[in-house]
Amino acid sequence: xxxxxxxxxxxxxxxxxxxxxxxSQNMNHEYMSWYRQDPGLGLRQIYYSMNVEVTDKGDxxxxxxVSRKEKRNFPLILESPSPNQxxxxxxxxxxxxxxxxxxxxxxxxxGTRLTVL
Amino acid sequence: AQSVxxxxxxxxxxxxxxxLLRCNYSSSYSPSLFWYVxxxxxxxxxxxxxxxxxxxxxxxxxxxxxxxxSETSFHLTKPSxxxxxxxxxxxxxxxxxxxxxxxxTRLLVSP
Numbered sequence: 497x498x499x500x501x502x503x504x505x506x507x508x509x510x511x512x513x514x515x516x517x518x519x520s521q522n523m524n525h526e527y528m529s530w531y532r533q534d535p536g537l538g539l540r541q542i543y544y545s546m547n548v549e550v551t552d553k554g555d556x557x558x559x560x561x562v563s564r565k566e567k568r569n570f571p572l573i574l575e576s577p578s579p580n581q582x583x584x585x586x587x588x589x590x591x592x593x594x595x596x597x598x599x600x601x602x603x604x605x606x607g608t609r610l611t612v613l
Numbered sequence: 614a615q616s617v618x619x620x621x622x623x624x625x626x627x628x629x630x631x632x633l634l635r636c637n638y639s640s641s642y643s644p645s646l647f648w649y650v651x652x653x654x655x656x657x658x659x660x661x662x663x664x665x666x667x668x669x670x671x672x673x674x675x676x677x678x679x680x681x682x683s684e685t686s687f688h689l690t691k692p693s694x695x696x697x698x699x700x701x702x703x704x705x706x707x708x709x710x711x712x713x714x715x716x717x718t719r720l721l722v723s724p
Contacts, residue, residue, distance in 0.1 A: 531714075538703060538715055540714070541712070544710055546710075554711055604657040606655070
């Protein structure tokens with residue numbers, strides 16, 4: 497089944513304790529992206545990757561890191577989480593990114609609900 | 614820059630009555646527009662997308678949307694609401710290297 501998976505689905509942690517949220521897709525998609533969802537704000541892009549070893553900042557990258565060593569995986573790293581990073585996080589992927597993508601559908605993972613105390 | 618505005622944060626309907634969720638867009642070029650739905654504690658599911666092939670777009674679960682360039686609108690409609698339609702709906706425009714989301718409209722369906 498074609499899908500985007502994220503782990504963990506739920507995480508409660510404390511300020512300053514490094515964590516990683518994994519994202520994996522099995523559709524051989526080149527483009528992957530991370531979003532955070534906050535009430536009243538919709539989804540905002542954190543980072544994106546056009547392909548392996550190619551990553552760039554989105555609208556709200558502060559406090560986050562990513563890497564794209566393999567095509568299928570795109571982990572989100574919080575080196576020193578803070579309470580303002582409490583949010584619902586979504587990973588997404590599509591076949592292509594940028595102008596070449598046209599109206600390619602972005603497929604979303606199930607989300608990771610993170611609470612930072 | 615691309616943007617979308619969802620005109621209602623909440624919409625309440627009775628089961629069996631029509632649904633209208635309003636969205637206006639801003640784009641410096643011919644846009645790609647989408648509607649996504651998020652059921653409680655679930656991920657995002659694509660309802661439909663506009664790609665300039667046809668102005669009336671049909672999606673899943675009986676939803677459709679009409680692209681109106683003169684009004685810069687992309688409203689989502691359904692003739693008859695079901696209880697299972699209760700969810701949050703996002704109007705989305707494709708920006709540079711990302712999707713740009715509206716703030717969402719929560720659809721409430723009463724029996």
